[in-house]
Amino acid sequence: MEFPDAARWNARYEASEPPRELSPPQVVSTHLADVGGAGSALDVACGWGDSGLYLATLxxxxxxxxxxxxxxAAARARAAMLGVSVDTITTDLAADDIPGGPWxxxxxxxxxxRQLLPRLAQALSPNGRLVCAIATITNLERHERPSARFLLERDELATLVPTLDVIHHSEEWRDNGVHEAWLVARATR
Ligand SMILES: C[S@@+](CC[C@H](N)C(=O)[O-])C[C@H]1O[C@@H](n2cnc3c(N)ncnc32)[C@H](O)[C@@H]1O
Structure with missing residues (x-):
């Protein structure tokens, strides 16, 4: 089945090469370095898979x-090169159920x-963690894209997951040149 967003994204990925190095967002490598062999992890809208592949190496x-x-397919090839195994699922996160879980x-x-984030919160296991790195509206001061509809308002991110306990929240220009909101939040139930 062809999902509405798939053709556009497939074309973008076909036109570029997967990165050679694994570079998960710093909030992932900083706050999830303790994820061990017992943990289950879902990387949504994973793209080349940097966050999930990093967690698989742990x-x-x-x-x-x-x-x-x-x-x-590129993420699976990267996993093979890293010597790790991952499951992959092709899904339209705007329309389909969250895959599997609890995570x-x-x-x-x-x-x-914005509708997905509270659904992700519901898919966490007790004490499970949601970790996000998403650009904010301030990013437009230096970059034309993403356009405003793909950007968070100031201090918005934590409000989208009100059922979670916030462990970390910050918004600033990051080393990747993007103004990002970072959130680490834990399920209490
Ligand atoms: C900007 S990329 C981010 C990729 C990766 N998370 C990263 O940080 O490099 C956005 C990703 O969302 C995916 N995507 C867009 N719409 C989607 C949808 N409705 N359901 C699932 N994935 C979607 C795209 O295919 C793309 O891989």
Missing amino acids: GASVTLADVSEVAL DVITCAHYLD
Whole structure:
């Protein structure tokens, strides 16, 4: 089945090369370095899979989810090169159920769907963590894209997951040149 967003994203991924180096968002490598072999992790809108593949190298049992099967095929090839195993699922996160779960960790990097975030919170296991890195509206001061509808308002991110306990929240220009909101939040139930 062809998802509405798939053709556009597949074309973008077909036109570029997967990065050679694994570079998860710093909020992921900083706050999830303790994820071990017992943990299950879902990386939504994973693209090339940097966050999920990083967690797989730590021993987590990882599922990568994206609408683009081209990106997922590249992520599987990267996993093979890293010597790790991951599951992948082609899904339209705007329309489909959250895959599987409950999850010990869910990562969401550079993808904003305001309806999705509370659904991700519901898919966490007790004490499970949601980790997000999403650009804010301030990013437009230096970059034309993403356009405003893909950007968070100031201090918005934590308000989209009100059922979670916030462990970390910050918004600033990051080393990647993007003004990002970072959130680490834990399920209390
Ligand atoms: C800007 S990229 C971010 C990729 C990756 N998380 C990262 O940080 O590099 C956005 C990703 O969202 C995926 N995407 C867009 N719409 C989607 C949808 N409705 N369901 C699932 N994935 C979607 C795209 O295929 C793309 O891989």
